[in-house]
Amino acid sequence: MNNCTVREIFKGVDFSDADFNIAQSKFERISVKKGDILLIAGQSVPYQYYVEDGCMRTYHITDTGKDVTIQFAIKDWWISDYTAFFTGGKSVLNIECIQDAIVYRLAKQSMEELYVEVPGIESFFRIKMERFFGSFQRRILSDLALSAKDKYKTFLKAYPNIEKHIKNYHLASYLGITTESLSRIRHELAHE
Amino acid sequence: MNNCTVREIFKGVDFSDADFNIAQSKFERISVKKGDILLIAGQSVPYQYYVEDGCMRTYHITDTGKDVTIQFAIKDWWISDYTAFFTGGKSVLNIECIQDAIVYRLAKQSMEELYVEVPGIESFFRIKMERFFGSFQRRILSDLALSAKDKYKTFLKAYPNIEKHIKNYHLASYLGITTESLSRIRHELAHE
């Protein structure tokens, strides 16, 4: 698999050749290694990232040092600290590569140019954000309403392809439990 | 306080008289009583609501019958099941009036007309949604990282005007704890 193009990124958008070239020119392809940090909390957030391959996550470190994962992104997902990306404020999240990855980064400025220059792109992004919004809402419901075991099962069902890319402690951090608890839950589920 | 106008709703947007009239025509003013339900889970979601006065909440009832509050809205806030409102899907939330209220409802269709007819309105709504997005993100962080007591303190600090409008059991439902626990927390905080 070599350089993907924006055709893949904007699946569903009907590009002319000119549109294609404009869109392509706004992205920068970056190869990132496991452990690389693309954003540190407290900074401003100039980019969002499209993941062509590999796995990234956003996480927050609390005052007490607890690591809380907000999002994972595998192939064909987007990732950033969107709250800060949109508002122009400082990030509270870090972005980390947790499996060697190829990402395409898009600056906020370039995104806004795309809105204007390429018809259909703005609504593409709008729909993407609406889905994000939905996933946040479901996450809140799941956090408030479910036991650790049910949150785990819900995660597996909602994102069946992610587990194989991530460490147990990343998943625990996403579910808001300890690795030990997650380990017990896996044990129980295997024996029931 | 009588009929407010869209000037109040769209504070910060610089209207011409014509814009004003267009905008005003899209809203319907509704008086709602404590206990009234404006939306039931499973329905489609044609409206979002601007609260002029009183208090509303959105909540979800889980499979096991647990009541989970997603949002409160007091004076000058907007409320809906936005996930469903945007995507056109069915709601998972209910919208309930918890203190006699005056609300202005805006249909999705009318909102889209406004985007086109009144310059500045689309970005007004975009900014509103970005803030919503941020509040969802902060909520997830708070749910995953904090103890019940700290979530309560964080809520009071973030939304100092809401507590006086709502019952304890509504707040407990928002924090994801029982009314008994909230009661104990209040007791502890009063004595420390």
Place this chain on the structure above:
DNA sequence: CTGTTTTCTTATCCTACGTCAATTTTTTTG
């Protein structure tokens, strides 16, 4: 392939918060 580091598991004990039940306080209503 072997030693080292990282990750995962298992066991014991502990604590924050839930459950259940009774009582008091507040709000609503006729």
Place this chain on the structure above:
DNA sequence: CAAAAAAATTGACGTAGGATAAGAAAACAG
């Protein structure tokens, strides 16, 4: 204002999941 209903508090007890510690299993490096 009195009676009834709704909401909040308090106490006794139970439990899911956290903390700590130690060992097993994978992953990685030389």
